[in-house]
Amino acid sequence: MLRNRIALSALILFVVIVAVSFAAPLYAHHIAHTDPFASNITGTTVVGGKRVDVLQQGGGTLGIGVVPIGPTWHSNFFLGADNQGRDVAARVLYGGRASLEIGIGSAVLCCFIALILALVAGFFGRFSDTILSRLMDLIWAFPVYLLAISLATVLLTLPNGLQWGFIHVQPASLWVPTIIIALVYVPYVYRPVRGQVLSVREKEYVEAAVAQGASSLRLMFGEILPNVVTTVIVMLPLMIATTVLTEAALSFLSIGVQPPKASWGTIIDDGQALLYSRPWVAIAPGLMILLTVLSLNVLGDGVRDALDPRAKLRLKG
């Protein structure tokens, strides 16, 4: 039961991170009083009763150049500023919103696509199964990051974004990384779910439904789907953990979230230039990623142990 409590606290931590990130506008407007997206090169703030520039001249090791203000540990510029004079704390919160939207969105989208494909492949078998499974094997053969990089590069070079029937995605939209990350992970969810569909299809209750004259659709969605959906739910927290990390990597390589939008990955990228003078710019978003992914991993382990009796046995043994 100790494990349940750990999983529960992980869930709480995750919910807190999500809530805090989505409250970013409140923090920016009412506590920090900054606009985290407008560059603020001539801005000032109050430290210890004195008014100081956000970007300070000659703060570098050689006494030249411009260095942004460090952490004030006050509401305004709590974690200091980046090299455009923007409030890092507020940006980390906004960045969290983008990272979590992409992370959760792509994990859900990925599971949804994989579930539908696995249902079709497992239920109809034969031709559709061969085609789909070969396609999945092909995607599987690519290193995830390289495939995501290829897709992202191409989508970024499109001047008008992606036009696919009635779906129209702007190149700078958060949907671009969301869709890319969802697509590259589809085989990882597809494989186990397809196996499950194949085994559920042979069960007596499905035969009984066939004997009643149920249609294919009813069999797929009424009988088989409810019995494989648990597998997907168990995978979801771990998938979100993976997609959040992937989003961070793509954004760090500047092919994920595009400016002026920010995500944890892009802020770490910004912080690279300031690493030795103002390390908090890079450290803070990384810590947020670490906490988020850690909580999701612990939660995922907990959910799996709760729903997988073999794992529970192992714990007792």
Next chain:
Amino acid sequence: MALFIVRRLIGLVAVLFAITVLVFLIFFATPGVDPTRSLAGRNPTPETIAAVRHQFGLDRSKPMQYLLMMKRLFISRDLVSYGNQALLVVPAIASAAPVTFSLVFGAAVIWIVFSILTGLLAVILKGTIFDPLLMIFALIGISMPVFWLGEVLNLITQDRLHNTFLFSWVPPLGYVPLTQNPWQWFLHLVIPWISLSVLYIGFYARVLRANLLDVENEDYVRTARAKGLSERQVLVKHMLRTSMITFVSLFGLDFGILVGGGALLTEVVFGLPGVGQLTYRSLVSLDLPVIMATVIYGAFFITIASALIDVLYARLDPRIRPA
């Protein structure tokens, strides 16, 4: 056995062909993609565009373009970068590969040793506070973005603690070839090795621990204990040996992925001029031929590595060999 290898080889060639087609389609046939835009410079005249298209064969039909591209990539090996037309793509990858290999090889040694130690220790210390503690450390290792860990390590070893006795030996970022100076090669790579291996130590330690606990209740383990073998012999000779099957197959794949370009982020953070760095540079300038070539190289490496593992496996374990 020979038949199995031949069949696996045919499958391998089919997959490699499919990979090149897919990569080509992504880069040159996505609706709306126009490689000439990055080639012809700013505000090109229609004549320049036409000339550039002809020069690079982009005015041919798509299948022709594919064949032309593959010929220049595999046969004449004179595919040039769009950004810098003096750069031959294939030799560039060939000269970057040893750097990536050095990075991944060293990291792999570290992660094998430490993950086995951690996994074994966790099982030995089961029931004490140290087992969950070790697993929490493993989980933290898995949850860190590798590029961020690299930056934090850089911050500590290059700046904050660089002038103390702890890290004064750490050389500036960069790479020295093994053939040039083995000692400097080693020094330059220690921190990148550690940074890259942390994730895998965590992951493999968790997998190994779970596997060891799985086989603990197997009959042959009970037999070994009943024979009166020491706990150490049971653990190392019987339990660990079986658990290594999963470990080795995971390792083969991860090693292939990393050498194939998965170490990109570590290379970027530590300024190592490997294949990943090459990909990154061409990403910034959207240099399609170079990205395409590195992606194909990576996918090839992984596919061939996993085929090798399959064959090796069939050799080691006759049960897997198909009749």
